Amino acid sequence: MSTADRNAVIAEEQLAVDHIYDCIDQERKRIESVRASSLGDCPDAGLSSHPDLPKEYGRREDLGRHPLVIARIDLLDDPDDRLTRYIGRTTVRDPQGELALVKWTNKTATAWRLATPEDPAGVRRQRQLRCDGPKVLDYSDTEIQVINAKGETVPAPVVDDEPDLFLLADLDLARDGVMRDIVETIQRDQLRLVADERKGVLVIQGGPGTGKTAVGLHRVTWLLDNEHFTPDQLLVVGPHKAFLQYVRDVLPRMGSRGVATVDITELWLGDVRGTDPVAARLVKSDDRMARVLHNAVENLIREDLAAEEGFNFRGARLEIVKAELVRLASAARAARGSYQVRRRRFIDTVIDWLLTQYAEATRVKKTDDRLRSQLEKVAAVSTLISRVWPSSSAEQIYRQLLADKDGLAAAAFGVLTLDEQAALVRPQARRVADEPWSAEDLVCLGELRWLLTGEDERRYHHLVIDEAQDLTPMQAKSLARWCPSGSMTVLGDLAQSTGIRQYDVWERLADILSGTEGWHIAELGIGYRVPADVMNFAAMLGTKISPSTVIPESVRPSSPGTLEIVPVSRQRILTETVTRAQRLAIKDGDQARSVAVLTPAQDEFHAELVQRIAAFQESALPGIGQQITVMPAHMAKGLEFDHVVVVEPHLFAEQSSTGLRQLYVALTRCTQSLTVLHSSPLPAELGGPVKVPVTEIKKTDAVPLSQNERFADGDEFRAFLKEQAAASRKQPAHARLKHMLAAELYGNEREPLLDTEYADIICEDERGLGFYVISAQNVDTYAELRAVAPKLLEAEWASGKYKEIDRLFLVLPKEPQDLWAVDIIKTLFEVSVIWKTETGWAGPSVEAALGQ
Numbered sequence: 067m068s069t070a071d072r073n074a075v076i077a078e079e080q081l082a083v084d085h086i087y088d089c090i091d092q093e094r095k096r097i098e099s100v101r102a103s104s105l106g107d108c109p110d111a112g113l114s115s116h117p118d119l120p121k122e123y124g125r126r127e128d129l130g131r132h133p134l135v136i137a138r139i140d141l142l143d144d145p146d147d148r149l150t151r152y153i154g155r156t157t158v159r160d161p162q163g164e165l166a167l168v169k170w171t172n173k174t175a176t177a178w179r180l181a182t183p184e185d186p187a188g189v190r191r192q193r194q195l196r197c198d199g200p201k202v203l204d205y206s207d208t209e210i211q212v213i214n215a216k217g218e219t220v221p222a223p224v225v226d227d228e229p230d231l232f233l234l235a236d237l238d239l240a241r242d243g244v245m246r247d248i249v250e251t252i253q254r255d256q257l258r259l260v261a262d263e264r265k266g267v268l269v270i271q272g273g274p275g276t277g278k279t280a281v282g283l284h285r286v287t288w289l290l291d292n293e294h295f296t297p298d299q300l301l302v303v304g305p306h307k308a309f310l311q312y313v314r315d316v317l318p319r320m321g322s323r324g325v326a327t328v329d330i331t332e333l334w335l336g337d338v339r340g341t342d343p344v345a346a347r348l349v350k351s352d353d354r355m356a357r358v359l360h361n362a363v364e365n366l367i368r369e370d371l372a373a374e375e376g377f378n379f380r381g382a383r384l385e386i387v388k389a390e391l392v393r394l395a396s397a398a399r400a401a402r403g404s405y406q407v408r409r410r411r412f413i414d415t416v417i418d419w420l421l422t423q424y425a426e427a428t429r430v431k432k433t434d435d436r437l438r439s440q441l442e443k444v445a446a447v448s449t450l451i452s453r454v455w456p457s458s459s460a461e462q463i464y465r466q467l468l469a470d471k472d473g474l475a476a477a478a479f480g481v482l483t484l485d486e487q488a489a490l491v492r493p494q495a496r497r498v499a500d501e502p503w504s505a506e507d508l509v510c511l512g513e514l515r516w517l518l519t520g521e522d523e524r525r526y527h528h529l530v531i532d533e534a535q536d537l538t539p540m541q542a543k544s545l546a547r548w549c550p551s552g553s554m555t556v557l558g559d560l561a562q563s564t565g566i567r568q569y570d571v572w573e574r575l576a577d578i579l580s581g582t583e584g585w586h587i588a589e590l591g592i593g594y595r596v597p598a599d600v601m602n603f604a605a606m607l608g609t610k611i612s613p614s615t616v617i618p619e620s621v622r623p624s625s626p627g628t629l630e631i632v633p634v635s636r637q638r639i640l641t642e643t644v645t646r647a648q649r650l651a652i653k654d655g656d657q658a659r660s661v662a663v664l665t666p667a668q669d670e671f672h673a674e675l676v677q678r679i680a681a682f683q684e685s686a687l688p689g690i691g692q693q694i695t696v697m698p699a700h701m702a703k704g705l706e707f708d709h710v711v712v713v714e715p716h717l718f719a720e721q722s723s724t725g726l727r728q729l730y731v732a733l734t735r736c737t738q739s740l741t742v743l744h745s746s747p748l749p750a751e752l753g754g755p756v757k758v759p760v761t762e763i764k765k766t767d768a769v770p771l772s773q774n775e776r777f778a779d780g781d782e783f784r785a786f787l788k789e790q791a792a793a794s795r796k797q798p799a800h801a802r803l804k805h806m807l808a809a810e811l812y813g814n815e816r817e818p819l820l821d822t823e824y825a826d827i828i829c830e831d832e833r834g835l836g837f838y839v840i841s842a843q844n845v846d847t848y849a850e851l852r853a854v855a856p857k858l859l860e861a862e863w864a865s866g867k868y869k870e871i872d873r874l875f876l877v878l879p880k881e882p883q884d885l886w887a888v889d890i891i892k893t894l895f896e897v898s899v900i901w902k903t904e905t906g907w908a909g910p911s912v913e914a915a916l917g918q
């Protein structure tokens with residue numbers, strides 16, 4: 067299509083968009099005139115049902131500067147004969163009350179946007195509009211059905227997936243620390259989940275940046291707009307306060323107000339005042355703990371403490387017979403209901419029985435409520451009742467349980483092992499108020515309160531739980547109780563779980579969360595946040611820590627400098643981190659880009675960095691560097707930044723059992739660039755050296771040799787080769803290429819071994835052992851290829867002493883200029899050449915090289 071034709075289409079669309087804005091203007095004027103003519107102090111009263119005003123009055127979305135119109139749909143037929151429809155952020159009617167703009171959440175509009183040639187839903191063409199507020203900038207068409215030469219309507223030919231330029235432009239916008247909605251660019255697989263109407267729990271698994279949070283929030287608006295729920299029936303649960311702050315604008319901007327959003331740590335009553343050792347946390351967070359608490363509550367009922375008791379009551383002698391008391395207690399124990407409901411039943415039956423005795427003794431038939439309560443207060447009665455069926459609080463029961471080894475053993479018999487029981491025991495604090503409750507304790511206390519009263523502090527019709535991979539089974543049990551309909555949207559990525567429990571699959575959590583309607587799972591596989599190079603680098607770690615999860619394919623192209631892995635000396639790492647963060651903050655003179663420095667933990671190192679960045683911010687020119695944040699990686703969960711600097715990856719692995727997962731979260735937070743600064747080698751899971759047992763290290767490994775020396779024997783030559791290999795690995799470009807290749811191999815379910823003595827990668831598959839040597843420098847000409855290829859033969863020879871190598875691969879950063887020479891090199895040296903392209907890898911033997 068010529069530029070003139072495109073401009074004509076844009077002009078036509080501009081007229082349509084102008085009309086829609088005009089309708090909004092007229093609506094505003096109508097409202098003003100109706101309000102002006104309304105009498106009384108409150109001109110807004112009754113306006114939402116005023117016949118002259120649109121149904122949507124009072125429910126306008128906060129549009130800000132966002133474009134109102136996002137798509138045009140051309141239909142093949144329509145009952146109202148309106149074959150062209152516009153979809154946008156809100157519903158707009160013309161003065162006659164006809165729909166000028168259909169809100170994106172409308173079910174029919176959703177079906178139009180989801181239409182494909184295979185499932186056309188009456189749509190002929192979808193036209194995506196790119197607008198800047200009211201101004202139409204561009205458009206992009208997708209044909210769904212076409213009329214063929216015979217005049218028949220047939221599915222449009224499927225066009226190869228092309229990059230969505232509107233999406234890419236949107237993704238490139240600076241991140242200012244507040245999440246934006248994706249109404250304009252939402253993709254089909256995302257919209258399908260937003261509008262999923264199946265009952266039960268919908269689990270959405272997706273790698274970093276696949277849009278899970280976005281989908282969850284858009285789903286809230288979709289469910290509200292389609293009247294599945296009201297705002298007070300919904301709860302959104304996030305991982306921490308900074309996350310809630312980050313997403314706070316998304317719902318109001320889409321017109322959804324009044325939905326509560328809560329940080330997971332605040333869901334359970336009480337303040338977290340302590341932490342438990344890992345062994346105790348593991349037991350307290352396990353759903354078997356619910357069984358232990360149940361037993362602890364049932365063990366409070368002590369039929370064995372029933373006793374004979376006689377007492378005088380208003381002139382009559384009444385007798386409590388032990389056997390009858392035991393019978394009544396046992397009957398109440400076996401009844402349905404909470405501890406307190408059954409206790410009441412027990413007391414009532416005891417009083418009934420005593421009143422019967424009283425009536426027989428006095429021949430007075432009066433059994434009014436006053437008599438009942440007087441009887442209940444008689445010391446002999448109340449003492450015995452409290453002994454057999456005591457009244458207690460959740461806090462009291464719980465602290466006694468943890469402090470009493472025998473009581474715990476009785477409650478945990480057949481449920482917990484002796485070691486697990488031992489992990490729970492702790493002394494009581496002097497007062498209940500002094501107990502250092504941990505996060506896990508608060509959940510157990512919630513469970514106990516429910517066992518005691520049968521009531522929960524919370525009740526919802528639908529839950530949206532983000533970062534759900536970190537839920538413990540005990541937390542999931544509470545959430546399931548709070549949402550008896552079992553209707554939930556559960557968003558998460560198993561590879562990013564940094565909680566006390568890790569799951570290989572969703573079954574365990576989903577089974578606990580779901581009610582009678584069950585659960586189903588969907589996967590999002592396209593990454594919208596992290597550039598391809600960075601994702602490939604992080605993928606190595608991702609596949610190691612969670613082999614069953616799919617690493618997202620990034621739509622964000624990489625550019626030079628997207629990934630920098632920088633070795634620094636320990637003395638310089640703080641200074642270098644601050645310098646890099648400063649440089650990123652003022653990169654391209656763009657002050658709007660956010661920068662995060664992510665550290666392994668909140669320790670001295672972290673504090674020092676915070677101080678240095680603060681000092682820089684104070685001394686910098688106004689506005690410069692203010693967007694730099696230093697935070698421990700676990701606090702960055704769910705967030706994103708333009709540039710990220712990750713410091714000392716090896717410390718992540720050393721500091722905690724979930725350290726590598728925290729590192730994975732840290733590596734996948736950036737939209738523009740990732741810089742990794744390290745003073746020790748990278749962890750092996752990220753392509754760092756595999757730790758070789760000390761016994762295998764030979765003396766020669768440590769002997770440096772110069773190229774000019776003659777080699778006394780083969781062993782000396784081997785040592786020289788090893789040294790050369792080690793030297794080339796120090797180059798960042800070399801490491802980058804190696805990590806990308808390793809990520810590819812992992813992606814193909816291979817197990818590459820990195821940085822062996824002579825090879826950069828060794829990888830075995832059905833074809834045998836492959837031996838990969840990387841050249842970070844361009845190798846372009848036949849002469850250069852011919853010079854490099856023998857190095858692989860030398861390395862093969864050196865390794866051959868230990869291993870049988872089947873294939874040799876020379877890995878280059880780009881296609882050699884003398885492409886014709888690649889075949890000759892293969893023939894002469896049996897060395898296959900592969901190289902990196904913009905989108906993947908190439909070379910005549912690329913499939914064999916990638917283990918495909």
Ligand SMILES: Nc1ncnc2c1ncn2[C@@H]1O[C@H](COP(=O)(O)OP(=O)(O)OP(=O)(O)O)[C@@H](O)[C@H]1O
Binds near residue numbers: 277703
């Ligand atoms: N269709 C889309 N159009 C534009 N931006 C999108 C789209 N889908 C996702 N994004 C953007 O990608 C980024 C990542 O999305 P989101 O935070 O929802 O991912 P996530 O899967 O929850 O990530 P994580 O697991 O790392 O928390 C956000 O900036 C979001 O706005």
